[in-house]
Amino acid sequence: MSQIPFAPDVFTWPSERPQLIGGRCGRCGTTTFPMQSSCPRCGDLGMEQVLLPRTGTLWTWTTQEFLPKEPYASGETQETFRPFAIGLVQLGDEVRVEGRLTVSDPAEISFGMELELVVFPFRAEEDGTEVMSYAFRPLS
Amino acid sequence: MDNVAIIGVGIHPFGRFGAKSAIEMGAEAVRGALADAGIEWKQVQFAFGGSREVDNPDAVVGLLGLTGIPFMDVYNGCATAATALELTADGIRSGKYDIGVAVGMDKHDPGAFTADPVHYGAPPWYGEIGHFLTTKFFGMKINRYMHDHGISHRTLARVAAKNYRNGVINPNAFRRKPLSEEAILGSRMLNYPLTNYMFCSPDEGAAAVVLCRADLAHRYTSAPVYLRATTLRTRSYGAHEVHASWAAVEQAEAPTVYASRAAYEAAGIGPEDVDVIQLQDTDAGAEIIHMAENGFCADGDQEKLLAEGATEIGGRLPVNTDGGLIANGEPIGASGLRQVHELVLQLRGQAGERQVPGQPRVGYAQLYGAPGTAGVSILTR
Numbered sequence: 108m109s110q111i112p113f114a115p116d117v118f119t120w121p122s123e124r125p126q127l128i129g130g131r132c133g134r135c136g137t138t139t140f141p142m143q144s145s146c147p148r149c150g151d152l153g154m155e156q157v158l159l160p161r162t163g164t165l166w167t168w169t170t171q172e173f174l175p176k177e178p179y180a181s182g183e184t185q186e187t188f189r190p191f192a193i194g195l196v197q198l199g200d201e202v203r204v205e206g207r208l209t210v211s212d213p214a215e216i217s218f219g220m221e222l223e224l225v226v227f228p229f230r231a232e233e234d235g236t237e238v239m240s241y242a243f244r245p246l247s
Numbered sequence: 248m249d250n251v252a253i254i255g256v257g258i259h260p261f262g263r264f265g266a267k268s269a270i271e272m273g274a275e276a277v278r279g280a281l282a283d284a285g286i287e288w289k290q291v292q293f294a295f296g297g298s299r300e301v302d303n304p305d306a307v308v309g310l311l312g313l314t315g316i317p318f319m320d321v322y323n324g325c326a327t328a329a330t331a332l333e334l335t336a337d338g339i340r341s342g343k344y345d346i347g348v349a350v351g352m353d354k355h356d357p358g359a360f361t362a363d364p365v366h367y368g369a370p371p372w373y374g375e376i377g378h379f380l381t382t383k384f385f386g387m388k389i390n391r392y393m394h395d396h397g398i399s400h401r402t403l404a405r406v407a408a409k410n411y412r413n414g415v416i417n418p419n420a421f422r423r424k425p426l427s428e429e430a431i432l433g434s435r436m437l438n439y440p441l442t443n444y445m446f447c448s449p450d451e452g453a454a455a456v457v458l459c460r461a462d463l464a465h466r467y468t469s470a471p472v473y474l475r476a477t478t479l480r481t482r483s484y485g486a487h488e489v490h491a492s493w494a495a496v497e498q499a500e501a502p503t504v505y506a507s508r509a510a511y512e513a514a515g516i517g518p519e520d521v522d523v524i525q526l527q528d529t530d531a532g533a534e535i536i537h538m539a540e541n542g543f544c545a546d547g548d549q550e551k552l553l554a555e556g557a558t559e560i561g562g563r564l565p566v567n568t569d570g571g572l573i574a575n576g577e578p579i580g581a582s583g584l585r586q587v588h589e590l591v592l593q594l595r596g597q598a599g600e601r602q603v604p605g606q607p608r609v610g611y612a613q614l615y616g617a618p619g620t621a622g623v624s625i626l627t628r
Contacts (some may be wrong), residue, residue: 140493169386170439179373
């Protein structure tokens with residue numbers, strides 16, 4: 108079965124140890140996720156792609172317990188929707204990124220918990236192709 | 248800066264109104280404001296109209312009278328109404344006009360807002376994978392705030408229950424039923440720690456104000472309210488704001504903090520002088536955070552202040568006396584002018600059952616919205 112990322116240049120795939128792909132400003136060193144065409148801090152156009160650390164700590168989080176409206180495109184319906192948790196995860200000292208967590212029960216989530224990046228099948232196309240997205244999984 | 252006065256306020260109730268158009272509601276709000284000011288539409292020299300859903304709020308002229316005046320349309324997220332107010336005030340401050348109208352109107356579909364995330368500067372895939380939700384941002388922001396500053400779930404419920412109680416005595420509110428703290432805490436969890444009844448709903452409505460040169464105000468009213476400051480700020484590097492796929496490790500203060508400081512400075516007034524307060528309560532957590540961001544308390548003091556009832560109509564820091572967004576819902580273009588409508592009634596002593604005791608002199612209004620824009624207005628009588 109083939110697997111494709113939901114968009115190019117968001118994470119390395121296929122990969123045993125996937126990483127998010129960010130941008131770094133050549134002038135002031137600011138890191139963004141994803142890559143963008145100019146620096147949000149100094150406006151410089153010299154942004155370069157950079158691979159972000161695979162692990163990080165949970166800065167804050169919430170749950171998503173209702174089915175998002177379009178453009179949400181998981182293929183889920185009101186009946187099949189499975190709530191998920193989403194966090195803001197600090198990767199090293201570089202940047203904090205938003206990402207879904209692989210756990211959704213608040214009892215399993217704590218501030219500062221250590222997490223690693225994983226890639227998971229987000230939805231299936233009609234021909235069976237799996238569209239892959241990224242998430243963070245607790246390390247312990 | 249006593250150079251702009253509010254001489255009239257009008258509102259179309261907030262809620263759900265079937266097939267009635269936002270433009271019809273906007274026209275009613277303007278007629279209300281004109282009647283309150285005791286003037287006719289033909290005396291108005293210019294106007295700003297704010298809306299998210301209506302492409303041309305200026306189409307209200309087709310219902311009010313085609314007088315040919317300049318009428319400018321604005322949209323600035325949840326700070327749209329503060330923007331219309333600031334620009335109208337600036338038209339008078341600049342000396343170009345003597346008398347103008349700011350009006351806001353909207354008519355939203357039920358449920359959380361959505362759009363193409365690209366139009367918010369977010370990545371194209373941001374919505375596809377389920378990140379493009381304002382409610383998620385507010386859940387994340389208050390969750391961390393509660394962790395850092397010892398705010399309880401009960402305090403979230405106290406904020407919502409207070410706003411529903413205030414809505415009961417506001418004939419223009421959308422939600423007019425009291426809800427117990429238990430019912431609020433027990434309603435469906437939407438974005439932890441925020442439950443269904445802790446959120447405002449997008450809805451329908453309109454509000455309008457008539458502004459004029461302060462030195463002319465006594466021609467129209469014996470009780471002018473002065474617009475002492477209007478400020479708008481966007482986010483600085485380091486702020487974590489709505490619809491952001493990432494945030495810097497180095498943290499900056501939220502745009503509200505900057506807008507608030509600038510407004511106090513412009514008005515020559517401090518938070519200790521404010522008698523009646525309107526804050527953006529997109530959710531109960533936002534009201535708590537905004538109390539501190541606008542200088543009304545230190546981070547964490549909200550736990551005690553809410554328990555004591557300090558933010559009730561009779562408390563020492565009355566917040567959202569008309570029920571705020573939680574009881575009124577949020578027609579984006581109108582929301583901030585609804586805040587000003589309530590403050591003007593309070594400062595004139597015309598707020599009826601909702602009247603803050605002690606003849607309040609200073610009113611304060613704050614808006615916050617995507618993608619990190621804040622607006623603050625300070626009014627005095």
